[in-house]
Amino acid sequence: MKILIVGGGMGGTILANNLARRLPAELKAGKARITMLSASDKHMYQPGLLYLAFGRTTPDELYRDQASLLEPGIKFFVDPVEQFLLDKNQVKTKSGKTYDYDVMVIATGSRPVPETIPGLAEHSETFYTEETAVKMFRRLQGFEGGRVVIAVGVPHKCPMAPLEITFMLHDYFKDRGLLDKVKLHYTYPIGRVHSLENVAKWAAPEFDRLGITYETLFNIKEVDGKAKVVHSEEGTQAPFDLLISIPAHRGMEVIEKNGLGQGGWIPTNRTRLNMEGRDNVFALGDTTNIPISKAGSTAHFEAEALGENIAAMVKLGAPVRDYDGKVFCFIEAGKDRATYAMFDYQNPPQPKEPTRAVHWFKMAYNKLYWVSARGLL
Amino acid sequence: MSDRKVIDARGSFCPGPLMELIAGMKLAQVGEELELLSTDKGSANDVPEWIRKVGHEILDNREELGVWHIVVKKMK
Numbered sequence: 355m356k357i358l359i360v361g362g363g364m365g366g367t368i369l370a371n372n373l374a375r376r377l378p379a380e381l382k383a384g385k386a387r388i389t390m391l392s393a394s395d396k397h398m399y400q401p402g403l404l405y406l407a408f409g410r411t412t413p414d415e416l417y418r419d420q421a422s423l424l425e426p427g428i429k430f431f432v433d434p435v436e437q438f439l440l441d442k443n444q445v446k447t448k449s450g451k452t453y454d455y456d457v458m459v460i461a462t463g464s465r466p467v468p469e470t471i472p473g474l475a476e477h478s479e480t481f482y483t484e485e486t487a488v489k490m491f492r493r494l495q496g497f498e499g500g501r502v503v504i505a506v507g508v509p510h511k512c513p514m515a516p517l518e519i520t521f522m523l524h525d526y527f528k529d530r531g532l533l534d535k536v537k538l539h540y541t542y543p544i545g546r547v548h549s550l551e552n553v554a555k556w557a558a559p560e561f562d563r564l565g566i567t568y569e570t571l572f573n574i575k576e577v578d579g580k581a582k583v584v585h586s587e588e589g590t591q592a593p594f595d596l597l598i599s600i601p602a603h604r605g606m607e608v609i610e611k612n613g614l615g616q617g618g619w620i621p622t623n624r625t626r627l628n629m630e631g632r633d634n635v636f637a638l639g640d641t642t643n644i645p646i647s648k649a650g651s652t653a654h655f656e657a658e659a660l661g662e663n664i665a666a667m668v669k670l671g672a673p674v675r676d677y678d679g680k681v682f683c684f685i686e687a688g689k690d691r692a693t694y695a696m697f698d699y700q701n702p703p704q705p706k707e708p709t710r711a712v713h714w715f716k717m718a719y720n721k722l723y724w725v726s727a728r729g730l731l
Numbered sequence: 732m733s734d735r736k737v738i739d740a741r742g743s744f745c746p747g748p749l750m751e752l753i754a755g756m757k758l759a760q761v762g763e764e765l766e767l768l769s770t771d772k773g774s775a776n777d778v779p780e781w782i783r784k785v786g787h788e789i790l791d792n793r794e795e796l797g798v799w800h801i802v803v804k805k806m807k
Contacts, residue, residue, distance in 0.1 A: 470757075508746075508750055508753045508754050508757065509746060509750065509751075509754040513745050513746060543749075543750060543753055544747065544749045544750055544753075544777065544781070545749070545777045545780065545781070549744075549745045549746045549747040549750050550744055550745045550747075551744075551773075571780070571781055571784060573753060573785070587785050588781075588784045588785055589784070602757070616758050617754075617758045624742075645738075645739065645740040645741075645742075645743035645746065645747075645748075645751045646743065646745070646746075647745045647746065679742065681745070695745075697744050697745070699742040700742070702744050703744070
């Protein structure tokens with residue numbers, strides 16, 4: 355069975371390694387083949403960008419060579435797919451090569467698109483790429499006080515990021531002795547401060563306690579850089595001296611160009627993870643249109659389910675389990691305290707009071723990630 | 732209506748039905764209708780509140796067997 359994985363991010367990498375560990379005999383005997391096509395020879399630990407924006411890590415710590423993360427037996431090529439020929443079970447790549455498959459998994463991820471909001475890219479700081487995170491770090495270093503507005507686009511990767519960046523900004527300015535000169539104002543697209551009701555019930559009193567003001571039902575319409583005002587779709591305005599944005603995201607352009615899904619999101623069955631209408635094409639991670647958090651842990655747990663199922667398809671001829679919607683997200687509640695939210699399709703999260711222990715576990719996970727990507731954790 | 736896009740947000744805690752609808756509305760054309768499916772009873776109130784505030788239109792808001800079907804039209 356020829357298994358083709360398109361994308362070398364968290365989901366694709368965990369899946370490839372999971373499969374290689376489940377199918378050693380089949381790979382050795384030539385009964386299975388795992389090929390990964392990626393746009394880059396590097397693998398970035400994206401959650402680290404949050405810390406980069408505060409100078410708490412450096413860019414080099416966020417990368418590993420992709421080939422070094424993959425199990426022996428996985429064929430890896432830096433050759434991004436440009437055409438998906440689903441009816442022929444083929445893809446064509448940038449180099450002009452054609453790859454056949456029996457089973458394909460698309461894990462191409464998502465990308466921030468601040469340019470879809472007038473003025474946002476030019477007049478806000480963000481941290482969703484290495485370049486913007488470093489730029490935000492430098493801007494924060496030079497900031498001596500004023501009104502800081504946090505504005506959130508939809509949809510966005512990492513649902514906890516809006517809260518985390520706000521709490522971390524509070525502690526950053528506190529450590530610099532600037533809290534009396536800084537006014538933090540948090541905005542959020544829906545009618546509470548977080549999409550998860552129980553997380554919102556915890557976060558709103560925290561904001562009150564810390565003196566952080568907030569405004570809900572605020573969707574960014576445009577940013578007037580000259581007047582330093584964010585206008586919302588709802589008709590309100592938020593004046594700022596420093597604007598921190600969580601930009602809206604889209605799936606990758608190649609998905610849209612090939613007509614696989616509006617917005618770059620592939621219509622995907624929420625439990626079997628197959629592309630709607632296709633039995634041998636799967637999607638995972640940010641790439642899907644499943645109404646679930648676009649987060650690394652989502653990709654991780656989906657990859658584990660898919661790895662078990664594709665291995666079963668090789669060995670038994672059919673998949674064996676459903677993905678249950680499991681998500682686990684750490685929530686940094688400042689510079690040295692954290693909590694977490696764990697939930698699935700049936701069970702909402704019950705976040706606990708933040709502790710230093712959970713924060714340090716998150717710090718440890720930032721290093722353990724490379725073990726996780728190798729499929730060992 | 733056969734070409735009405737359905738946003739199936741049943742069982743979605745995060746990002747949740749309203750956030751899914753907001754994302755869908757950004758991709759929709761003016762005049763297009765979207766049908767949101769939600770198992771969160773809060774959607775019956777918070778979706779119309781947002782739709783009214785932004786200036787779109789609610790065409791239907793009903794519950795069937797524990798699922799809220801909320802049909803909206805993008806007006807601008």
